[in-house]
Amino acid sequence: MFRSDGQARLLAELFLSGADELNLNELAQRAGLAYGTVHREVRRLLDAGLLSERRVGQARFVRPNPGSPLSRPVRDLLLVSAGPVPLLAAELREIAGVQGAFLYGSFAARMCGEPGDAPNDIDVMVVGTPDPMAVYDASRRVGDQVGREVSPTIMTPDEIGKRSGFLAQVRSSPTVPVIGDLPWQ
Numbered sequence: 001m002f003r004s005d006g007q008a009r010l011l012a013e014l015f016l017s018g019a020d021e022l023n024l025n026e027l028a029q030r031a032g033l034a035y036g037t038v039h040r041e042v043r044r045l046l047d048a049g050l051l052s053e054r055r056v057g058q059a060r061f062v063r064p065n066p067g068s069p070l071s072r073p074v075r076d077l078l079l080v081s082a083g084p085v086p087l088l089a090a091e092l093r094e095i096a097g098v099q100g101a102f103l104y105g106s107f108a109a110r111m112c113g114e115p116g117d118a119p120n121d122i123d124v125m126v127v128g129t130p131d132p133m134a135v136y137d138a139s140r141r142v143g144d145q146v147g148r149e150v151s152p153t154i155m156t157p158d159e160i161g162k163r164s165g166f167l168a169q170v171r172s173s174p175t176v177p178v179i180g181d182l183p184w185q
Contacts, residue, residue: 006031006033008078009032009033009085010027010031010033010041010042011045011074011078012031012078012085012086013030013086014027014051014062014063014064015071016075016078016079016086016087017030017086017090021054021062021063022062022063023060023061023062024039024042024060030086042060042062049065049068049070050064050068050070050074051063051064051065052065052067079145079146079147084103084107084122084124084146084148084150084178085103085176085178087142087145087146088101088124088138088139088142088150088178089101089179091138091139091141092126092130092138094138095131095135095138096130096131097128097129097131098126098128098130098135099127099179100126100127100128100177100178100180100181100182100183101124101125101126101127101177101178101179102124102125102175102176102177102178102182103122103123103124103175103176103178104123104125104173104174104175105121105122105123105173106119106123107122107123107148108123108173108174108175108176109173111174111176112174112176114174120149121148121149121150121151122142122146122148122150122151123151123153124139124150124152124178125153125155125160125170126152126153126155127155127160127183128154128157129156132154136152139151139152157183160184171184
């Protein structure tokens with residue numbers, strides 16, 4: 001849908017993360033992209049009028065351009081395609097006891113380029129000892145925004161380190177980090 005996965009991650013961080021604006025270094029870190037790539041993508045998006053820029057000394061801060069007629073449609077596309085990652089990250093970071101999180105299942109597989117039917121839901125593994133109701137509530141809020149049910153599974157670090165058929169399947173399938181690194185890396 002987007003020119004590249006990197007561009008989609010960059011746009012998702014700008015349009016969906018809840019940050020008012022991000023400097024290019026923050027954006028590179030949050031999107032998992034090299035600074036040079038972010039610099040080029042931001043230039044293209046500024047030229048297209050999708051972003052606006054503010055400079056403070058040498059620092060460049062960018063944000064979605066509220067005056068662009070493309071901002072709303074791009075945000076809507078991001079919500080459905082790349083939205084769960086930054087939205088879940090923002091929600092789950094606020095919950096005490098969350099040590100990490102990642103997507104798995106069919107939604108993660110489609111994000112990683114595997115062909116298949118459109119996913120019905122989004123599976124998220126939350127690692128830690130959070131209040132389950134807080135995780136379920138956060139998942140519901142994100143699901144409401146992206147138009148798909150978000151199905152959380154919560155495991156402690158000890159549980160995720162054990163052997164099971166379910167975890168073997170998760171480890172051998174595509175996953176997408178949401179918070180932190182994958183627990184088996």
